[in-house]
Amino acid sequence: MTKSYLTESLPEKGGTLTLVGFGPGAEEHLTPIAKKSIEKADVVIGYRTYIDLVRHLVNGKSVIETGMTEEIDRATQAVELAYQGKHVALVSSGDVGIYGMAGLAFEVLSEKGWSGDEITVTVLPGITALSACASLLGAPLMHDFASISLSDLLTPWELIRKRLEAAAMADFVVALYNPRSSKRVHQVEEAREILLSHRSAETPVGIVKSAMRDGETVVITTLDHMLDYPIGMLTTILIGNSQTRLLAGRMVTPRGYRNKYDLETGERLVRKKETGAQ
Ligand SMILES: C[S@@+](CC[C@H](N)C(=O)[O-])C[C@H]1O[C@@H](n2cnc3c(N)ncnc32)[C@H](O)[C@@H]1O
Numbered sequence: 001m002t003k004s005y006l007t008e009s010l011p012e013k014g015g016t017l018t019l020v021g022f023g024p025g026a027e028e029h030l031t032p033i034a035k036k037s038i039e040k041a042d043v044v045i046g047y048r049t050y051i052d053l054v055r056h057l058v059n060g061k062s063v064i065e066t067g068m069t070e071e072i073d074r075a076t077q078a079v080e081l082a083y084q085g086k087h088v089a090l091v092s093s094g095d096v097g098i099y100g101m102a103g104l105a106f107e108v109l110s111e112k113g114w115s116g117d118e119i120t121v122t123v124l125p126g127i128t129a130l131s132a133c134a135s136l137l138g139a140p141l142m143h144d145f146a147s148i149s150l151s152d153l154l155t156p157w158e159l160i161r162k163r164l165e166a167a168a169m170a171d172f173v174v175a176l177y178n179p180r181s182s183k184r185v186h187q188v189e190e191a192r193e194i195l196l197s198h199r200s201a202e203t204p205v206g207i208v209k210s211a212m213r214d215g216e217t218v219v220i221t222t223l224d225h226m227l228d229y230p231i232g233m234l235t236t237i238l239i240g241n242s243q244t245r246l247l248a249g250r251m252v253t254p255r256g257y258r259n260k261y262d263l264e265t266g267e268r269l270v271r272k273k274e275t276g277a278q
Contacts, residue, residue, distance in 0.1 A: 015082035015119045018089045019105055021096035021126025025053050025213030029132065034124050041089035045078045047071075050093050053213070075101060075108045082119040083112070095128040099149055099177055129236045130175040133208035136218045138250025140206060140238045144172055150187040151178035157187070164191050168198040173244065173253055176237040188231055195239055196223055204240040204251045207231060220251050 018037040023029035038044055038054060043062045051058065051065040066074055078090040092100030102123050109121065134141045146167035152160060167174050174195065179188045195203070201224035209217045209232065219229050223239065231237065244253040261268055 015085045016087045017078055017082040017105065017109075017119055017121045018087075019096045019100075019102045019121070019123045020089050020091045021094055021098075021100060021124060021128070022050070022054055022091055023127040024094060024129060024132035024211045027056075029127050029212050030054075031124070031126065034126060037122075037124055038089050038091065040087060042086045043078075043081050043088045044091060045074050045081075045088060046091040047074070050091055053093065054091060071101065071104055072108075075104045078105060079108045079112060079114075079119075082121075093126075093129075094132075095126045097123055097125070098128045098147075129177065129211060130238065132211040133175075133206065133236045133238060136208055136211055136216075137206035137220060137238060138247070138252050140204075140240060140244060140251045140253050141173055141175070142253045142255045143241060143243070145175060146172040147175045147177065148191075149177040150180070150191060151184065152187065160187070161190065161194065164194045168195045171199070171241045173241045174239040176239070178233070179235055179237050180231045181233050188237075189227065192223060192226060199223065199242055203242070204244045204246055206238040206251050207235060208238075209235045211236070220246065220249070 018041065020034050020037050022034050022038075023031070035057065038057045041061060043064065044051070044054070044058045045064040046054075047068055048065040049068075051063060064074070064077055074090065078088050082088045090096075090101050090105060092102075094100065096102045105121075114121075130141065130147055146163070148160065148163050148167060149155070150160060164174070176188070176191060179191075201222060203223040205221050205223055205226045207219040207221065207226060207229050209215065209230070215234075221229060226237065238251070240251060241253060244251060246252070257263065259269075
């Protein structure tokens with residue numbers, strides 16, 4: 001196991017920058033090491049809404065909380081303070097390396113000429129929205145899946161469309177992050193059209209809002225009807241592949257055991273091809 005100053009002692013000299021994903025929201029889904037990193041930090045930096053989710057852990061610390069579009073400012077301040085010798089936790093919801101702050105922090109470090117030695121940088125994983133949402137729906141991600149953000153703030157819409165098309169064509173289960181905001185409305189409608197051109201209107205779709213936080217809602221519907229439900233900034237949508245089924249009210253993508261085994265006895269099914277029988 002990699003030794004870390006979070007499980008051992010803080011480095012004797014130099015600042016630290018810990019990039020922390022704190023999971024979907026509720027404290028029981030925050031990993032112990034992520035919690036420890038926030039407790040050990042001198043300074044905690046994050047988007048205001050996310051800081052609210054860990055507010056009880058930051059009492060007595062210096063806290064820098066900024067608005068949604070101020071990511072560059074947060075990353076820059078985090079790096080600067082670590083260079084000044086502080087122990088800094090830069091927090092994101094879910095996993096910090098999945099549409100979170102980790103990549104931007106490394107870009108800022110690179111601009112500053114960080115060689116890897118000036119400050120200690122650690123990335124801590126968290127439960128990302130797609131796994132939190134999948135667990136509430138059943139087991140929709142049991143087979144290959146593609147995660148696509150519908151936010152075109154940093155990625156051209158044409159490229160997002162291309163990725164949707166490729167994932168739809170290749171029968172991936174598709175997780176849609178950032179599906180809709182008050183200003184971005186048509187993207188989720190186009191995404192549905194693209195998926196409908198490659199799979200059935202009856203394909204199961206899970207729509208989860210605020211997984212594992214206050215206000216959690218879970219809907220299982222179909223590709224045909226997915227736009228009949230509220231979709232917003234705190235929603236993740238999981239769209240099944242051609243094999244995804246509803247089993248006892250849960251959304252499940254079979255991995256293929258049924259083709260190979262008798263699910264009652266556990267015995268392997270003997271196929272004609274394998275025995276050479278005609
Ligand atoms: C900028 S991304 C951040 C993703 C985050 N780093 C993660 O790993 O979950 C924001 C999007 O994540 C999804 N999301 C984050 N938290 C969620 C939650 N608790 N329930 C449902 N979706 C969530 C939504 O699609 C939202 O628009």
